[in-house]
Amino acid sequence: MDIRFSPEEQHFRAECRDWLHDNVTGQRRPMDAAAAIDFDKAWQRRLFDAGWAGINWPKEYGGRGLSIVQQVIWLEEYARAHAPWIGANFVGINHGGPTLILNASEAQKEYHLPRILRGEAIWCQGFSEPGAGSDLAGIRTHARIEGNELVVNGTKIWTSFAHVADWQELVVRTEEGSQRHKGLSWVICPMHAPGIEVRPIRKMSGQVEFAQVFYDDVRVPLDNVVGGLGNGWKVAMSTLSFERGTGFIADQVKQSQEVEELLERARSSGAIKDERIAEQLIQLRAEVAALRAMTYRNISEVVRTGQPGPEASVIRLFASELGQRLERMALLLAGEEVLDFRYGDDDLVADYLRGFAATIAGGTAQIQRDIIAERLLGLPKSR
Amino acid sequence: MDLTPDTEQLALLTATADWCRDNMPLDQARARPAGLWAELDAMGWTAMTAPDMGLTHATEALVFAELGRHLAPVGLIATAVAARWSEHPGKTALALLDSHVAGGRVRVYDPVGADRALGLAGHLVATTPLPSDLGGAPGLDPSAPLAHLDPAPPFTALGDPRAGLHLQLLTAAFAVGCADAARDMAADYAKVREQFDRPIGWFQALKHICADMAVRSAVARSQLYYAAAALDAGDAEAAFHAAAAMRLADQAAIENGRANIQVHGGIGMTDEAYPHLCLKRAHLLSFVAPARRDIILGEAA
Numbered sequence: 001m002d003i004r005f006s007p008e009e010q011h012f013r014a015e016c017r018d019w020l021h022d023n024v025t026g027q028r029r030p031m032d033a034a035a036a037i038d039f040d041k042a043w044q045r046r047l048f049d050a051g052w053a054g055i056n057w058p059k060e061y062g063g064r065g066l067s068i069v070q071q072v073i074w075l076e077e078y079a080r081a082h083a084p085w086i087g088a089n090f091v092g093i094n095h096g097g098p099t100l101i102l103n104a105s106e107a108q109k110e111y112h113l114p115r116i117l118r119g120e121a122i123w124c125q126g127f128s129e130p131g132a133g134s135d136l137a138g139i140r141t142h143a144r145i146e147g148n149e150l151v152v153n154g155t156k157i158w159t160s161f162a163h164v165a166d167w168q169e170l171v172v173r174t175e176e177g178s179q180r181h182k183g184l185s186w187v188i189c190p191m192h193a194p195g196i197e198v199r200p201i202r203k204m205s206g207q208v209e210f211a212q213v214f215y216d217d218v219r220v221p222l223d224n225v226v227g228g229l230g231n232g233w234k235v236a237m238s239t240l241s242f243e244r245g246t247g248f249i250a251d252q253v254k255q256s257q258e259v260e261e262l263l264e265r266a267r268s269s270g271a272i273k274d275e276r277i278a279e280q281l282i283q284l285r286a287e288v289a290a291l292r293a294m295t296y297r298n299i300s301e302v303v304r305t306g307q308p309g310p311e312a313s314v315i316r317l318f319a320s321e322l323g324q325r326l327e328r329m330a331l332l333l334a335g336e337e338v339l340d341f342r343y344g345d346d347d348l349v350a351d352y353l354r355g356f357a358a359t360i361a362g363g364t365a366q367i368q369r370d371i372i373a374e375r376l377l378g379l380p381k382s383r
Numbered sequence: 384m385d386l387t388p389d390t391e392q393l394a395l396l397t398a399t400a401d402w403c404r405d406n407m408p409l410d411q412a413r414a415r416p417a418g419l420w421a422e423l424d425a426m427g428w429t430a431m432t433a434p435d436m437g438l439t440h441a442t443e444a445l446v447f448a449e450l451g452r453h454l455a456p457v458g459l460i461a462t463a464v465a466a467r468w469s470e471h472p473g474k475t476a477l478a479l480l481d482s483h484v485a486g487g488r489v490r491v492y493d494p495v496g497a498d499r500a501l502g503l504a505g506h507l508v509a510t511t512p513l514p515s516d517l518g519g520a521p522g523l524d525p526s527a528p529l530a531h532l533d534p535a536p537p538f539t540a541l542g543d544p545r546a547g548l549h550l551q552l553l554t555a556a557f558a559v560g561c562a563d564a565a566r567d568m569a570a571d572y573a574k575v576r577e578q579f580d581r582p583i584g585w586f587q588a589l590k591h592i593c594a595d596m597a598v599r600s601a602v603a604r605s606q607l608y609y610a611a612a613a614l615d616a617g618d619a620e621a622a623f624h625a626a627a628a629m630r631l632a633d634q635a636a637i638e639n640g641r642a643n644i645q646v647h648g649g650i651g652m653t654d655e656a657y658p659h660l661c662l663k664r665a666h667l668l669s670f671v672a673p674a675r676r677d678i679i680l681g682e683a684a
């Protein structure tokens with residue numbers, strides 16, 4: 001075991017740092033949805049042009065073909081430089097692209113992957129439905145096959161970035177009368193196709209970042225099925241493993257930054273003299289260090305064996321709850337000032353409010369605990 | 384960067400686990416045979432990082448977590464530190480010096496056959512010769528013979544602060560093992576104990592208790608690995624990482640120890656069953672080398 005990075009990796013880190021130093025301007029992502037999307041796309045394009053997009057994606061699809069360790073180094077430097085949040089590129093970069101790399105046909109990969117990396121195509125994830133949240137296998141949105149097309153009807157909900165997306169990871173029932181995990185397909189759905197209606201939903205933090213999507217006889221080429229008709233559950237599970245696993249490394253790295261900022265704030269305001277606050281900050285600092293150690297362990301496991309260890313689900317749960325503890329701490333240190341929050345503010349209150357997503361989206365904390373107990377500890381399945 | 388054990392370390396871990404299962408099972412922690420120490424010594428675990436051994440702190444921490452899982456004698460911690468940093472290798476008792484004031488009473492663990500005691504005072508390790516007739520009888524932790532030095536003789540500090548980090552690291556490793564033992568004991572019981580015609584582990588309320596135990600164990604173990612590798616690398620932040628590891632390992636050991644008893648229900652509270660052994664060991668370990676808050680906050684002078 002060794003925490004030191006190789007000379008080559010250190011050199012790579014210096015390159016990241018230099019570029020970020022010269023290119024991160026401190027400009028915040030705009031609150032307005034349309035302006036935000038332009039911002040996200042332009043920033044992603046700059047990353048791509050400078051060689052920072054898809055660091056560990058295969059070269060033939062526009063990536064750099066480097067290791068996951070270098071990807072983590074980049075993310076660490078990215079957080080340190082206060083570079084912009086990935087925003088609407090989250091789905092494509094973190095789980096859409098990786099799902100395609102693992103499961104898609106050559107033609108699908110060749111078309112979509114470079115567009116994701118260049119920030120030209122925004123993706124969203126159409127898994128959840130009003131009647132299928134934690135119980136994802138309860139999906140009812142269906143597609144009948146007509147010639148070489150799928151005809152989709154139904155509705156998806158909580159679809160982040162649906163209102164700005166070009167493509168969607170859509171999981172639908174393609175076998176009539178099929179039950180649960182069977183008869184589903186993972187489809188690349190064009191979001192601009194006729195018959196799609198997107199109704200944005202406002203969050204309690206004021207932002208409009210997700211939506212309900214309605215499908216009324218939406219025609220999608222059969223060629224857009226990924227991983228074969230009827231294999232949707234398997235492909236969706238690989239999407240979730242990326243979403244729950246490596247997809248959150250960026251957030252985890254950011255938390256080390258945040259705890260230092262909280263400490264700084266507590267010192268300058270004198271709040272640290274309060275025993276209870278000092279005690280919580282001590283705990284947070286230790287936990288954030290441990291989270292980094294867990295991430296490193298997980299990454300090392302990927303390097304060694306090609307896949308994350310079974311403890312990936314533990315990291316996800318721990319990181320999501322730790323993030324919420326950090327957000328609460330920020331709120332506590334801010335004091336009464338939080339009461340002046342208004343929709344449109346993009347501040348620590350907004351972060352606190354949208355931070356509830358961490359233990360809901362991508363599998364709730366309760367579902368994660370079930371998974372840990374059943375898969376890691378071998379307790380009997382209750383679902 | 385690599386925070387997973389390599390093949391050699393994995394082989395050593397398996398060998399250690401096998402040996403412990405056969406020779407030092409947790410369920411006999413209260414009545415360790417008199418010859419156990421000599422066997423531990425023969426296995427090389429009393430001096431893994433001694434100058435002529437060439438093993439890393441990381442390797443030692445891995446092995447100590449395994450030993451800790453079987454509630455091995457806590458004297459191993461002091462003895463391993465003495466072998467690395469003092470002029471007096473050989474069996475060394477573990478002293479609790481954290482809140483010790485000159486001339487006061489000092490608790491010493493595993494004194495039988497030890498001619499010195501060693502403990503952490505502030506950030507330095509300090510030792511003292513022991514009288515040979517000290518004896519020892521279990522206190523709270525039934526698996527750890529305890530004696531009192533009253534009044535305590537003066538302790539002499541070893542100059543190198545890394546000795547203190549070493550002691551803290553090994554204590555954290557024992558605590559990580561102790562937390563793992565409680566987690567596994569709880570999960571195993573939840574699979575076999577039946578109520579309402581099904582294993583109690585089927586019920587989510589218990590499942591989630593067990594999942595939280597797994598989280599605490601994984602968190603503490605990860606930080607332990609990082610801290611050990613930081614000490615090996617001479618990292619400037621090694622003291623912080625060791626303190627963070629100690630704090631998280633203490634929490635994992637105590638909280639898992641408590642949760643394990645809850646999972647067992649009535650039998651969990653008995654003297655006869657094993658859960659209390661983990662809990663009591665966890666409480667003992669929390670006094671050996673407690674994490675200092677100024678170090679975790681990065682404020683130490």
Ligand SMILES: Cc1cc2nc3c(=O)[nH]c(=O)nc-3n(C[C@H](O)[C@H](O)[C@H](O)COP(=O)(O)OP(=O)(O)OC[C@H]3O[C@@H](n4cnc5c(N)ncnc54)[C@H](O)[C@@H]3O)c2cc1C
Binds near residue numbers: 134135159
């Ligand atoms: C900000 C945000 C963004 C999202 N983005 C997307 C997206 O882009 N695409 C997408 O497809 N989905 C998205 N989701 C949806 C998300 O995946 C679901 O909200 C989540 O899976 C939970 O489903 P649900 O909301 O229906 O809650 P429910 O499943 O109804 O859960 C309600 C409560 O019941 C608990 N519960 C449910 N079942 C069990 C059980 N078996 N045992 C114990 N407790 C249980 C849950 O833990 C929760 O506390 C997003 C959600 C949020 C909050």
